[in-house]
Amino acid sequence: MVDEPKIVDDDALLPPDTELVSQAKDGNYAAYEELIRRYQRRVYALIYGMTGHNQDTEDLVQEVFVKTYHSLSGFKGDSAFFTWIYRIAVNRTINFLKKRKRRASDVSLDDADQAIERDPTFLELRSRESPTRDIALEELQKKLNAALQTLSEKHRTVVVLHDIQGMPHEEIARIMDCSTGTVRSRLFYARQQLQRELSEYAP
Amino acid sequence: MKKDDQKSVGDQGDFVQRLIALKRYEQPDPHFETRNLAALREKLASTAPGGSWADRWLGWLNIGSIPSFRMVLVTSLLALLSVNFLLLDGGSRFAPEHAPLAQDELPATPESALQVASTNDSLDLYRKPVFVFEYPSNRQTIGPVQMAPSSVPVRYDY
Numbered sequence: 001m002v003d004e005p006k007i008v009d010d011d012a013l014l015p016p017d018t019e020l021v022s023q024a025k026d027g028n029y030a031a032y033e034e035l036i037r038r039y040q041r042r043v044y045a046l047i048y049g050m051t052g053h054n055q056d057t058e059d060l061v062q063e064v065f066v067k068t069y070h071s072l073s074g075f076k077g078d079s080a081f082f083t084w085i086y087r088i089a090v091n092r093t094i095n096f097l098k099k100r101k102r103r104a105s106d107v108s109l110d111d112a113d114q115a116i117e118r119d120p121t122f123l124e125l126r127s128r129e130s131p132t133r134d135i136a137l138e139e140l141q142k143k144l145n146a147a148l149q150t151l152s153e154k155h156r157t158v159v160v161l162h163d164i165q166g167m168p169h170e171e172i173a174r175i176m177d178c179s180t181g182t183v184r185s186r187l188f189y190a191r192q193q194l195q196r197e198l199s200e201y202a203p
Numbered sequence: 204m205k206k207d208d209q210k211s212v213g214d215q216g217d218f219v220q221r222l223i224a225l226k227r228y229e230q231p232d233p234h235f236e237t238r239n240l241a242a243l244r245e246k247l248a249s250t251a252p253g254g255s256w257a258d259r260w261l262g263w264l265n266i267g268s269i270p271s272f273r274m275v276l277v278t279s280l281l282a283l284l285s286v287n288f289l290l291l292d293g294g295s296r297f298a299p300e301h302a303p304l305a306q307d308e309l310p311a312t313p314e315s316a317l318q319v320a321s322t323n324d325s326l327d328l329y330r331k332p333v334f335v336f337e338y339p340s341n342r343q344t345i346g347p348v349q350m351a352p353s354s355v356p357v358r359y360d361y
Contacts, residue, residue: 029248033240040239044231054231062242069247116228121221144226163223195219202218 017081025072032072036065039082042165043089049160050093050153051100052145054110060096064089079174086175094153112137125201140201147197155190158183 017038023031043064048057068085075084116122116137125140148156157176161167162183169180169187176183195202 029244032247033244036240036243037236040236041231044235044239045227048229048231049226058231058235058239061239062246065239065243066246070250110229110231112225113228113230116225119225119228121218121225125222140225141229144223148223148226159223163220164227166224191219194223198219198222201222 018077021072021075021077021081024069025075032069035081039085040065043085045165046086046089046160047093048110049148049164050090050097050156052149056096056100060089060093064092067092083171083174087177090157090175094157097153112141143198143201147194150197151190151193155186155193158186159190159194162187 015034017035020031020035024035040061044057044061047060047064048054051057051060064085068088071088075081079087148159151159154176158172161172161175162169167175169183172183173180
C-alpha cells in the first residue's frame, strides 16, 4: 500500500496554518511565504500528476499561490487551509486541462528519485523482466503518464490524490466538492481503465 | 474457479494501484522551491493580501473556489435581467393590439366630445396623435373641448 503523507507537520515549533493565515491576512508576507514553503511541493505533485508536464506545472503552481494570496480575505477558515488550496489547485488545473486538449500527448517528465530503485513494486517488475530486457525507468514513467492521460480530468484527479498522494476518500470528497461515494466510484472506473492500459505490466 | 478469477482481478487492481503510486518518486528539480519562492515574491510582495477592492470582490465570489457558486450567482443575475427586460417591454408585447377597453376604462367624456375627436373607438385612439380640428361650433360646448390623451388641437382662427 501507499504510504500516506502526513498532511500536518509534526514539528510543534512551527506555527499552525491558521496562525500563519491570520498573519498573512494582516499583510505579513513572511507568514504567507512560510505557507508557500509548507505546501509548494505537495501542490506541485498534485498538479504534475494531473498535467504530466513540468513547465505547465510550475506555471500553474505560481498561479495557484497568487490566486490564493489574493483570495485570502475570502477564506473564512471553514475548511483547513490545506483543503482550500488543494481545491483551488484542482479547479485551476482542470480548467487548464480543458483548454489544453491539443497537448494531451506532449509530456515533459521530472526525473524519478533514486529511491524508486528500492521500491518493492519496481523490484517486482524488474524481477519479472527477461535478463536481456531490463526494465527502463524512463519508459515506465512515460507509460504510466500516458495511461493517466487517458483518464478524464476528474478521474485522473481522484487517482492522483488517492493512489499517488495517499489521501483518504473523505478528504478527496471535500477537495472535489462531491460525495465519498462519487470518489469511490471514480476510483473504481479509473483503475479499471488503467488496468487495461497497463496490462503489459500485470502479474 | 470464479473465486480464483475474482482474486486475480483484485490482485491486478492492487498491482495497478502500486504501479501508479510509483509516480510519487518523480520530483521537480532541486531548484524548484527557490525558483518558485523568488518568482512569487516578485509577483506578490508589492501587493497586500486581498489586493484591490476588485480582487476582494472576486475572492468573495469565489468562496471556497466552488465554481457552482459562481454559476448560481451569474444565472440569478441573468434571470433578473431577463425578467426586468420582459417587464419593461411587456406593455406592447403582451397587450393585444386591439383589445376592447372595458367600459370603466373609457374616459368619462360627453358624447359630443368623443364625436369631435373621432368616431373610432379602438385603442389606437390613445396611441397615435389625433389632430382635432377646432371649429367654432366645437367650442360652443361648456368648458374646454375634452379630447383623448394624445390628441393635438389644430385651430383655424385666422
